[in-house]
Amino acid sequence: PSMISWGNxxxxxxxxxxxxxxxxxxxxxxxxxxxxxxLAANLFADVVRDAFDPRTQTTQ
Known part of the structure; x- marks a missing residue:
C-alpha cells in the first residue's frame, strides 16, 4: 500500500x-x-510572535 503524503x-x-x-x-x-x-502556518506564527515578543508591543 502506498503511503499518503503531499509528494504522492x-x-x-x-x-x-x-x-x-x-x-x-x-x-x-x-x-x-x-x-x-x-498560509495558515504563517498567520499563526505571526499571531504568536505578536503575542509574545515585547518589542512589537506599543505603549500609548
Whole structure:
C-alpha cells in the first residue's frame, strides 16, 4: 500500500495530467491545500510572535 503524503498526491496528479483528457482538478486541489496550509502556518506564527515578543508591543 502506498503511503499518503503531499509528494504522492502531487505525483499522482502529475500522472493524471499526462493522460487524455486532462484531469486538472487533482493538481489544483493539491496546490490549494498546500497553499492554505502554508498560509495558515504563517498567520499563526505571526499571531504568536505578536503575542509574545515585547518589542512589537506599543505603549500609548
Amino acid at each position: 498526491m502531487i505525483n499522482s496528479a502529475r500522472l493524471e495530467m499526462a493522460r487524455d483528457p486532462v484531469v486538472w482538478w487533482s493538481l489544483t486541489a493539491a496546490f490549494f491545500s498546500m497553499f492554505t496550509l502554508v
